Structures are given as C-alpha cells and as structure tokens.
Amino acid sequence: MNNNNNKNLRRGLPDMHPGLLPAGMLATLADNDVDPDTIVAEISTIAKSRRYAIFRLLTNSGVRVETIESSLDPQVSAYIRDTLCDETADFTCKTISVTTPFSWSFSADPVVRQRAVLSHGESWAEMSNSLFHVFFRRSSASERLLFVTQSMPGADPLNAEQLFFCHGLTQVILDQIALRPDGHAGAASRITVREKECLRWCAEGKTSEEIGIILTLSTHTVNHYLISATKKLNAVNRTHAIIVAIRQGILDINGEP
Numbered sequence: 001m002n003n004n005n006n007k008n009l010r011r012g013l014p015d016m017h018p019g020l021l022p023a024g025m026l027a028t029l030a031d032n033d034v035d036p037d038t039i040v041a042e043i044s045t046i047a048k049s050r051r052y053a054i055f056r057l058l059t060n061s062g063v064r065v066e067t068i069e070s071s072l073d074p075q076v077s078a079y080i081r082d083t084l085c086d087e088t089a090d091f092t093c094k095t096i097s098v099t100t101p102f103s104w105s106f107s108a109d110p111v112v113r114q115r116a117v118l119s120h121g122e123s124w125a126e127m128s129n130s131l132f133h134v135f136f137r138r139s140s141a142s143e144r145l146l147f148v149t150q151s152m153p154g155a156d157p158l159n160a161e162q163l164f165f166c167h168g169l170t171q172v173i174l175d176q177i178a179l180r181p182d183g184h185a186g187a188a189s190r191i192t193v194r195e196k197e198c199l200r201w202c203a204e205g206k207t208s209e210e211i212g213i214i215l216t217l218s219t220h221t222v223n224h225y226l227i228s229a230t231k232k233l234n235a236v237n238r239t240h241a242i243i244v245a246i247r248q249g250i251l252d253i254n255g256e257p
Contacts, residue, residue: 051071051073051076051150052071052072052147052148052149053069053072053080053146053147054067054068054145054147054148054174055081055084055145055148056144056145057095057096057143057145058142058143059096059143063084063085063092065081067081068145068190069190069192071192071194072148073123073126073221074221074224074225074228075121075123075124076123076124076127076150079127091104091106095146096144101133101134101136101163101166102133102134103132103134103157104131104132104133104134105131105132106130107129109128112127112128116128126153130150130151130152130153130155131150131157132148133148133163134147135147135148135149135163135170135174136174137170137171137174149166190232191229191232191245191250192228194215194217195232196229196250196251197215198211198215198222198229199241199242199245199251201215202238202242203242203246203251208223208226209222226238226241229241233250
C-alpha cells in the first residue's frame with residue numbers, strides 16, 4: 001500500500017463508528033510492509049467474524065471455484081465452494097452479478113436447514129444461524145476474488161457504511177493475491193492459520209486428540225486440517241508435511257507455538 005493510499009484511508013476513518021476500529025488499525029494500514037495475516041485478523045474483527053474464506057471464482061467456461069485460503073469450518077467452506085460452482089444457485093448468481101459488497105444468509109436454503117436438523121451438526125446449525133458478508137475484487141471479466149466472512153450467530157448485519165469500509169480493507173488482501181506473478185497462491189500462502197497451528201503442534205509431538213483440546217477443535221476437524229495441509233504441501237504423510245513446511249519457511253520449530 002503506498003503512502004497516498006494510506007493518507008486517503010486515514011482521512012476517511014474519523015467518519016466511521018469508533019467501535020469499528022480495533023486498536024492498531026491505523027498503524028496496520030500505515031505499514032508498507034504489513035503482514036497479510038495481520039490485515040485479515042483486523043478485517044475479521046471489524047466484521048464481527050470469527051472465520052473467513054477467500055475463493056477465486058472463474059466464469060470463462062462454466063463456473064469454477066478455487067479455495068485460496070479458509071479458516072471456516074471445513075464443512076461450511078466446502079458447502080460455500082460447492083454452492084458457488086452451481087450456476088443456478090441464488091448465491092452464485094448474486095455473487096457474479098453484483099458490483100457492491102453484500103450480506104447473505106443461508107438460513108433460507110433448505111439444504112442447510114435439513115442438514116442442521118438431521119445431523120445435529122454444530123457447523124451446520126451455526127451456519128444456518130449465521131450471517132455472511134461477501135467482499136470481492138473483480139480481476140477480469142471472467143475472474144473474481146471473494147472474501148467471505150462468517151459472523152457470530154445472532155450478530156447484526158453490517159450497514160452500508162460498514163460494508164464499504166470493510167470492502168476497502170479487503171482489497172489489500174485481494175490485490176496481493178491478484179498481483180502475484182503467477183496469479184495464484186503458493187504453498188506457503190495456501191496453508192491456512194488453522195492448518196499451520198495443527199502442523200506446529202504435530203511437530204511438537206501432540207496427537208490429534210491433544211491438538212483438538214489445545215485448539216478447542218474436534219479430533220475429526222484436526223485430522224481434516226492435517227490432511228489438507230499434507231495435500232497442499234505434496235507430502236506423503238504428516239511427518240513429511242512437517243519437514244516440507246519447515247524447509248519452505250512455513251513452520252519455525254524454534255518459535256513460539
């Protein structure tokens with residue numbers, strides 16, 4: 001982010017509600033070498049969201065969706081990705097056609113409601129009671145990057161001013177993704193925060209059950225993150241994934257967990 005953009009952002013901040021500005025936001029925006037993970041954390045705070053996902057939506061020959069990064073529940077992330085792949089879905093149609101950020105509720109989706117009722121799954125029940133906010137960057141006529149946040153169940157929707165403020169901040173993340181030389185995330189950037197945490201604790205010798213207790217996750221979810229990280233790193237097992245992650249600088253075994 002250049003200095004002129006920083007000044008423009010700072011100039012617009014006083015008009016925002018104080019409660020939307022976490023401590024350190026100005027310093028974060030003013031840092032030319034800001035860490036993308038830091039910005040994501042700040043955006044999630046503003047959006048009152050615990051989870052987010054970034055998708056690439058391609059529409060040049062049908063609809064194709066790539067998950068760039070996600071800290072959503074794996075089931076929720078997969079559901080959103082699969083829904084976006086369905087050209088007839090209302091969510092997909094709106095995502096492709098709109099030019100402004102928007103809020104979305106999947107509670108009207110009978111599939112989400114049915115799964116929440118039948119499975120009694122926490123992720124599905126929470127998804128049906130959560131509000132999602134969708135921000136995007138249109139890279140070309142056939143490509144769009146999406147930043148989707150999941151709010152706490154029962155949280156109030158963001159108003160138009162808040163949506164556009166958050167939309168402006170997400171452009172920092174989406175621009176970095178779009179402007180990469182190959183236009184795609186490398187292994188290091190595709191490894192999510194949760195996947196990295198699970199790998200880190202696995203490197204410490206913790207079992208999936210123990211990692212679940214530490215991170216307040218189910219054993220199934222921990223295993224999902226470890227399997228996902230292993231595939232992204234083209235590793236054959238957890239041990240190999242840890243070695244690859246260390247070699248690529250994704251994990252620092254000498255740092256704090």
